[in-house]
Amino acid sequence: MPLEAGDIQALAAALQGLRPAAPVNATAVKLPQFWQGNPEVWFKQTESVFTTRNPAITTQQTKFDYVIQALDNNTAEKVQSLILNPPAQPYDRLKAALIAAFGKSQAAKDQELLNLNGLGDRKPSELLQHMRNLNVDPNTLFRALFLAQLPPDVRRILATSDKTDIGELAIEADRITEVSRLSNDLQVNAANPVQRNRQQTIPKVGMGSAVPISRTWATTPGLCKYHSRFGELARNCTPPCKFVSSANPGNEQAGRR
Secondary structure, three states: OOOOHHHHHHHHHHHHHHOOOOOOOOOOOOOOOOOOOOHHHHHHHHHHHHOOOOOOEEEEEHHHHHHHHHHHHHHHHOHHHHHHHOOOOOHHHHHHHHHHHHHHHHHHHHHHEEEEEEEEOOOHHHHHHHHHHHOOHHHHHHHHHHOOOOOOHHHHHHOOOOOOOOOHHOOOOOOHHHHHHHHHHHHHHHHHHHHHHHEEEEOOOOOOOEEEEEOOOOOOOOHHHHHHHHHHHOOOOOOOOEOOOOOOOOOOOOOOO
């Protein structure tokens, strides 16, 4: 029984569907050489190549293989542990490692933006574009501006803080500043025992002597017990003693004053 025209068309369509897909020409995938200066942009370019392929390249291993082919020797050395022992999700892990090794953190970009000084050799429009490249989020820039006004030791501690709310960051800065101030006061007191002892004596007007508040003060290394207790107000000195009078700094005290 002869086939009808409709049957012939249906058969042809079925046979067409059974034909194997055209093989992917791997040589057509050419990635740009890895850009150490801006890995984020390079990966955008690379992923554009992957998605515009027909069919698109979506598997982790295939994308991983193409990326390592685009690395020069110095770059590959930075991530050789991943290349030699690919982990699960190798492309994602390799991408993160390369961005961490060569990319700038947003904090570093914000600081660069704050350090800009004039046009340089750029046109005004080029300077504006460079500034936009460094920061598109006013909140992070405001955070960087706030941190730049703080003392260096406080700024170093807060630089690693994960707080995103500027108010919470300021409260944390208050606590750090207070602890730092108390610590500095303790260090100053510990470094000036003679001055501390002098502050703990009460001179008697017209008597030429001083009355100690406490007689349990510790002896200062290098000074006799009298100069340890009374400083320049001491009336006695027992050697060896290295006390030097502020009125006569060239002479060491020895014997009875």
